[in-house]
Amino acid sequence: MQGFSELQLGRLDEVRVSVVLHxxxxxxxxxxxxxxxxxxxxxxxxxxxxxxxxxxxxxxxxxxxxxxxxxxxxxxxxxxxxxxxxxxxxxxxxxxxxxxxxxxxxxxxxxxxxxxxxxxxxxxxxxxxxxxxxxxxxxxxxxxxxxxxxADSLLKRERERVGSAVVSNRLETVLGNLSKRFQFSGTTLGLPDQQAKRFDLAGRRLALVPIVSGNGASVFAFDDPETAWIGYPLPALGVLWDDSGHEPPASDSLALTLGQARATILRMARASLTMSEVASLLRSTPASATYHCAQLEAAGLLERERHGRHVRIRSTAKGEALVDLLA
The missing domain is CATH 1.20.920 (Histone Acetyltransferase; Chain A)
Structure with a gap:
């Protein structure tokens, strides 16, 4: 069974945080x-x-x-x-x-x-x-x-995002949303680890390192006497997954946040869609369309509706609000 190593952070308003683009x-x-x-x-x-x-x-x-x-x-x-x-x-x-x-x-x-x-x-x-x-x-x-x-522009945006959260005393928001694989409670951050151990930040610098590899990325080291660092998935990493390699324009905040495919689904899902319609919309396989919809549903942005033998997806109020907010 997968265990977790825990990092005791202490008072969050006293944690010294930096973002390292490594x-x-x-x-x-x-x-x-x-x-x-x-x-x-x-x-x-x-x-x-x-x-x-x-x-x-x-x-x-x-x-x-x-x-x-x-x-x-x-x-x-x-x-x-x-x-x-x-x-x-x-x-x-x-x-x-x-x-x-x-x-x-x-x-x-x-x-x-x-x-x-x-x-x-x-x-x-x-x-x-x-x-x-x-x-x-x-x-x-x-x-x-x-x-x-x-990924350069996304990495720089992430540094700005974390810096803004620290300045406005919202570090817990950042730590609680680093990855679905991590666990955050109060002042303790848990990371998946076969050799589960407990560590104390003890006044050291905490370096957050966004990773450009996959949405399950998890790499960390807590044994340095000066710095404990945590590698986590770069937010909006999905915008780089298009084989064309083209990033959405800077004006498309929704795509930069969710990725191009999920932004497209969420925009179109105000009117309910079948999974085959979603796949056609994305020009993707049904499996890929199902995966993106499942991730949006897990985030509370989509919901399923049954119409006879067919299942359709529709954006939730939360999903519509996100589209409006980032329009």
């Missing part, structure tokens, strides 16, 4: 969600593109990092080792220059008294593994870098 966190989430078996919600066409760019030995190289019973990745092989906003290529250059002795020392310290079985091939040939791993991560990033660049 490409390395996105790269780690993308790798975990594409080839590591983690539920990060990476969309199918992104997964296909990333996997097509990966070397043949990718699964073997990544096996030590994503064993089902472990969530810890040694800092020296993570592109998230530093919370500085340098480009991912700089992180990858450091990784390629990693000393085998450093890796072995960190494995011993992290997994004392015994290094787990999945890391034994790395212990036996550390230099070869570092070279293969650095090459793999570089190939994945080269494939995904254009998506990160397209």
């Amino acid at each position: 490409p390395g966190v996105t790269l780690l989430s993308l790798t975990a969600g594409t080839m590591g078996g983690r539920p990060h919600g990476v969309p199918r066409h992104w997964r296909r593109a990333v996997m097509a760019s990966a070397p043949r030995n990718a699964a073997e190289v990544l096996r030590p990092l994503f064993a089902p019973q472990f969530s810890v990745i040694p800092d020296c092989v993570s592109p998230t080792v530093s919370m500085s906003e340098v480009d991912a290529d700089t992180h990858l250059e450091r990784l390629a220059d990693l000393s085998p002795d450093t890796l072995l020392s960190e494995l011993e310290a992290e997994f004392s008294p015994a290094v787990p079985a999945q890391w034994q091939p790395v212990v036996e040939r550390p230099r070869a593994w570092i070279s293969a791993y650095a090459h793999l991560m570089r190939m994945l990033w080269q494939e995904f870098k254009p998506v990160w660049r397209r």
Whole structure:
């Protein structure tokens, strides 16, 4: 069963918050969600593109990092080792220059008294593994870098959104809506983790790191003495999921908030629609239309109506109010 690690925040009005636009966190989430078996919600066409760019030995190289019973990745092989906003290529250059002795020392310290079985091939040939791993991560990033660049305006908007919430003393609103996979209650934030532990912020800086990979992204580290950081799905990430790569115009606030497909559904659902009509409207498969409608329904923006043997969807009062608000 999936557990949760908890971060005790203390008084929210005393928490020092920053937003870090860190490409390395996105790269780690993308790798975990594409080839590591983690539920990060990476969309199918992104997964296909990333996997097509990966070397043949990718699964073997990544096996030590994503064993089902472990969530810890040694800092020296993570592109998230530093919370500085340098480009991912700089992180990858450091990784390629990693000393085998450093890796072995960190494995011993992290997994004392015994290094787990999945890391034994790395212990036996550390230099070869570092070279293969650095090459793999570089190939994945080269494939995904254009998506990160397209997300630039959304990332900057997210920094402004969080900054505004902090200034107006509404941090609890931000923390309570980071992800459906997270749990927030009072002053405690819970994040899914196979090795559930309890941590205390204890006056450290809290860095929020929006991730451009999938709507289930979850990456965090609470062991740094100065900063605890949490990676979460970038809001409005769906606007980047169109294969064309075109972002909606800045004037379309509804699409920037919900994504183009869901904004289209919500605008048209004032008049009830069947699922086949929704699929036709989106020029998508029925499965894709059903998925988007289910997400809008879960948010209280759509409701189902039965008409004989057919089910139709219609926007709720809350959904209509959102369309009016962001018109």
